[in-house]
Amino acid sequence: MTRVFVFTNHKGGVGKSTSATNIAFGITGMLHRANASNCRVLLIDTDSQGHASLVTTGKKDYGTDDSLYTVLMADRQNAPQTLMNCIVPSTWDENLHVLPASPMLEGAERELMGVAGAPYRLADPLSKIANQYAAIVIDTRPSFSLMTEMGLLAGTDAIVPVEPRYLETVGLTSVIQKINDIREGWRHPNLRVSGLIVTKMDNRIRGHNHLLAELKSHPVLGKLLLGVIPANEAVSYAHRNHQSLFSYDPRASASKAYVQVVASLVRYLSKGGE
Amino acid sequence: MARPNNNTSRMDDLLASVTGDLLGDLPQTFNDNTLRVERILLEMVRPDPVQPRRVLPESIHLNFHNNRVTPTQALRELVQLVQIAARQRGRPFNGVLELLPNADDERDDEANVVLSPEEQLLRDLVNLAVTIRDDGQVNPLTVVDISQGVTRLFRIETGERRYWATWLLRDFIPNYTGDGMIPCIIIPANRSSVFRQAKENTARSGLTAVALARQAALLLLTVHGYEIPAYAVGNDFYRHALELDLRAKREYTDLILSAMGGMKRGQFSHFKNLLRLSDEALELADRYNIEEGKLRHLLNVAAEYHTEIVRQIIDFNLSAKQVKELCNGDGLHDTKDATDDVSPSAIKMAKVTQSISATTPQELARALMRQEGDASVARARLQAMRKLITDTERYLVDE
Numbered sequence: 001m002t003r004v005f006v007f008t009n010h011k012g013g014v015g016k017s018t019s020a021t022n023i024a025f026g027i028t029g030m031l032h033r034a035n036a037s038n039c040r041v042l043l044i045d046t047d048s049q050g051h052a053s054l055v056t057t058g059k060k061d062y063g064t065d066d067s068l069y070t071v072l073m074a075d076r077q078n079a080p081q082t083l084m085n086c087i088v089p090s091t092w093d094e095n096l097h098v099l100p101a102s103p104m105l106e107g108a109e110r111e112l113m114g115v116a117g118a119p120y121r122l123a124d125p126l127s128k129i130a131n132q133y134a135a136i137v138i139d140t141r142p143s144f145s146l147m148t149e150m151g152l153l154a155g156t157d158a159i160v161p162v163e164p165r166y167l168e169t170v171g172l173t174s175v176i177q178k179i180n181d182i183r184e185g186w187r188h189p190n191l192r193v194s195g196l197i198v199t200k201m202d203n204r205i206r207g208h209n210h211l212l213a214e215l216k217s218h219p220v221l222g223k224l225l226l227g228v229i230p231a232n233e234a235v236s237y238a239h240r241n242h243q244s245l246f247s248y249d250p251r252a253s254a255s256k257a258y259v260q261v262v263a264s265l266v267r268y269l270s271k272g273g274e
Numbered sequence: 275m276a277r278p279n280n281n282t283s284r285m286d287d288l289l290a291s292v293t294g295d296l297l298g299d300l301p302q303t304f305n306d307n308t309l310r311v312e313r314i315l316l317e318m319v320r321p322d323p324v325q326p327r328r329v330l331p332e333s334i335h336l337n338f339h340n341n342r343v344t345p346t347q348a349l350r351e352l353v354q355l356v357q358i359a360a361r362q363r364g365r366p367f368n369g370v371l372e373l374l375p376n377a378d379d380e381r382d383d384e385a386n387v388v389l390s391p392e393e394q395l396l397r398d399l400v401n402l403a404v405t406i407r408d409d410g411q412v413n414p415l416t417v418v419d420i421s422q423g424v425t426r427l428f429r430i431e432t433g434e435r436r437y438w439a440t441w442l443l444r445d446f447i448p449n450y451t452g453d454g455m456i457p458c459i460i461i462p463a464n465r466s467s468v469f470r471q472a473k474e475n476t477a478r479s480g481l482t483a484v485a486l487a488r489q490a491a492l493l494l495l496t497v498h499g500y501e502i503p504a505y506a507v508g509n510d511f512y513r514h515a516l517e518l519d520l521r522a523k524r525e526y527t528d529l530i531l532s533a534m535g536g537m538k539r540g541q542f543s544h545f546k547n548l549l550r551l552s553d554e555a556l557e558l559a560d561r562y563n564i565e566e567g568k569l570r571h572l573l574n575v576a577a578e579y580h581t582e583i584v585r586q587i588i589d590f591n592l593s594a595k596q597v598k599e600l601c602n603g604d605g606l607h608d609t610k611d612a613t614d615d616v617s618p619s620a621i622k623m624a625k626v627t628q629s630i631s632a633t634t635p636q637e638l639a640r641a642l643m644r645q646e647g648d649a650s651v652a653r654a655r656l657q658a659m660r661k662l663i664t665d666t667e668r669y670l671v672d673e
Contacts, residue, residue: 037462080454081317087424097424128315128455132426250288259288 002130003269005137005194006155009175011168012142015161015199017045017052018235018245019258020139025056025244026262027135027269028095034266042087042133044068045101046122046151047141051239053100056090058242067102072112072121072150079125092244097133109146119146119186123154135269144178152182157194159226164198164208169215172196194268195226197261202231227261229254311414313455316345316441318426319417321434323506326488327475329434331355331392332557339506345441352396353446359390370446373397374404391561402439403447411436414457416474418466420504428458429504431466432474468496469533476535483569484560486534487548491515493533494546497526509556513549544570555580558588567594571601582628623662 007020024043031039045052046068053067054060064070066086074082083099090096112118130136138151152158158179162168176193183191198215202208216222232254238245245255321329323339330338330352338348353370360367365387367373373396389397415433430437440456472489475481481489491512496502498518503511520527520539531537537545548569551559558581559569568587571594572580587597642652 077454080315084315084317084426089424094423128453129318129426131312131314132318132421246288255288 001156001272002133003135003157004126004130004155005135005265006140006151006158007138007161008140008148008152008158008179009160009162009171010142010144010148010178011163011171014142014163014168015197015229015235016142017047017055017139018239019159019161019197019199019229019261020137021052021056022245022258023262023265024135024137025090025092025096026246026258027137027266028093029246030262030266031134032093032095036134038132038134040095040097040133042097042099042136043090044099044122044126044136044138044151044154046105046147047101047139048103048105048147049141050101050103052139053098055239055242056092056096056098057088057100058091059100062100062102064102064104067100067104068122069102069104069108071099071125072105072108074125076117076124079121080128083125084129091242092247105147112146119149119153122150126154135265149182149186152179152191153186153188156190157192159195159197160193161197161199163200164211164215166207166211169211172221193224195264196221196224197226198228200231201228226264227257229257229261309459309461311457311459314417314428314458314460316437316444316454316456319415319428319430319437319456319458321430321437322471323504324492324502324511325430325434325471326492326512327434327481327485328560329395329438331395331561336506336508345438346445349438349442349446352392356390356392356396359392363390363393365393370396370400370442371404371448373400391563399435399439399442400447402435403443406436406439407443407447407450407452411440411457414459416461416470417458418461418463420463428460429466431461431471433458468492468502469529472533476533480563482560482563483545483548483566484556486545486566488512490530490534490542490546491549493530494518494520494523497523497530509549509553515546516549519543547573550577552577552580555584558584562588564588565594568592568597571598575601578625578628585631 005020005023007016007023009016021043024041028039028041031041043052043056050060050062053062062069064073066088068086070086071079071083087097087099090098112121117124126136136154138155140148140151160172160175162172179191179193182188196215198212201212212228215225230253232252234249234252235245235254238248241248245252245258249255321339328335330348334343334348334351334355337343337351338345343351356373357367360373373393413433413436415436416431417428417433418431420427420429437456440452443450444452444454472493475485475489491514492502494515495512495518500514520530520542527539531539531542534542534545545566548556548559548566550573551569555572558564562584564584564587569584572583575583583597583600586592586600590596592600639652642655643649646652646655
């Protein structure tokens with residue numbers, strides 16, 4: 001079964017899009033290096049801000065007929081075909097494909113509210129083409145909206161990027177609780193919280209070190225910790241150049257940290273998600 | 275200041291260092307090139323445009339492969355074609371399920387009904403579709419992965435009938451509970467083989483002589499290094515094989531003959547030569563599954579007579595011997611002598627009788643109006659022609 005990683009946190013600016021895009025690219029690259037027969041990765045941007053779409057495709061003017069919005073509004077029977085038609089190649093790697101977001105997604109939530117089966121409008125068509133990809137990565141918006149629910153219902157593994165600050169770590173439990181609610185409430189047993197990524201870590205700040213130590217010693221959260229990404233200016237420069245962090249500056253500390261996370265996820269994929 | 279950096283080799287080094295350290299021998303897990311069976315969305319699968327065995331009638335086949343119609347529209351065209359054919363035979367139907375024999379109907383005449391090729395085709399497809407609905411699809415299709423970039427696409431190597439039956443089931447038959455996907459054995463593009471396809475084709479009954487002729491041509495063209503196109507081709511493409519033979523590629527002779535069902539060189543040559551028939555004759559012969567033994571005699575006569583003789587084979591169910599006599603008779607291959615003493619206008623009129631099926635009454639009426647410019651004059655012309663035809667027929671009977 002193709003694993004679908006959903007990067008989610010209802011707090012904004014914690015590095016969801018950065019993590020989703022770079023990890024998706026990293027998985028493709030690492031599978032390619034391993035001569036995998038299928039090293040295609042699909043990145044789905046469900047955030048109406050479209051940052052992940054912008055940096056990976058160099059375009060942000062996706063609209064009603066070439067984006068995730070199109071898929072969500074398509075007839076149920078035509079949705080898989082529409083989904084295939086809307087996927088575009090990324091400028092980063094030929095094996096990294098992108099289902100771009102559109103500003104119209106804001107309106108889609110309102111339009112779909114009350115429509116029967118609305119939360120499954122992404123999961124259903126995605127399940128028909130998922131086996132064409134080695135992995136799928138979904139970037140969500142910073143809120144627990146219908147769109148985030150759709151992403152989680154399409155996912156198998158929720159990954160929560162979190163900043164090492166007091167309020168963020170307090171909010172972490174509510175994020176995990178929300179994911180559990182979706183698993184139980186929507187009868188989606190395949191969904192689980194598979195990892196935490198601590199982002200924007202600054203070793204010079206005592207509070208960061210203290211919270212990281214607390215996270216590591218936590219009996220449950222400690223086991224979920226996938227990696228610690230240091231605060232790094234290379235991230236914003238990479239964004240500005242519409243490049244992956246790995247391509248922009250492979251020697252940057254954040255690049256090295258992300259590669260460790262990618263390696264963990266590739267190993268996880270190779271074991272079939274065990 | 276931002277530093278654009280496209281040096282991907284440095285990134286490769288970064289990724290490589292981790293592959294060695296953390297993944298160990300895990301990459302082997304991903305490097306699995308064995309054949310695999312997967313359920314694939316129907317829309318991602320396309321029939322092979324140069325598959326010698328035609329499932330759909332030629333015109334629909336060409337429309338579909340030239341992307342003028344979707345699979346559902348192609349099937350709708352087929353259903354409409356069959357509805358017309360069935361209505362002409364006094365067996366109108368509304369739903370495709372009505373084509374299946376009624377198990378409660380014990381009348382003997384059910385078995386005696388002669389179906390047109392289109393009716394038979396649709397009936398077989400419906401039957402297959404119902405079997406898939408009730409029992410599931412036991413045999414996966416064999417497909418070749420021809421994906422490019424973000425376009426995920428699989429070309430059918432074997433199993434085109436199951437593909438169309440599944441579409442029929444999805445869009446035309448009630449109580450479909452499937453998810454629009456079809457089980458397929460996926461073969462990497464570099465392991466695709468026309469020989470495997472040929473063996474699969476020849477191993478089953480019902481392969482027409484014309485399909486075998488195309489099959490022979492395709493194999494010959496492949497071993498002679500011709501590029502096999504990925505779009506629908508006409509008979510002229512297969513006719514390139516008429517200039518080729520097995521002798522030039524002796525190393526492939528056994529392989530080709532084996533893929534053709536173990537036939538002998540002579541038989542192979544007979545089948546290949548069928549491609550000399552006219553396009554219309556080929557289509558008719560393919561639709562009505564006329565044997566090679568009958569068709570080979572047509573090669574002795576001029577191409578303009580092929581279609582007419584094929585029609586006679588169909589209408590009068592002629593035996594191979596009768597076809598041979600017909601083709602060796604006077605007036606077909608030696609047309610010049612027989613027509614020396616008749617006027618050119620009589621020859622023109624005689625030719626017109628051969629192309630009647632290609633003209634509709636409406637078209638003829640329009641053409642007459644354009645020629646005469648007046649309806650009453652056009653009618654007078656027709657009446658004069660009718661008298662001529664009646665007199666000619668009487669003359670033929672007297673003779």
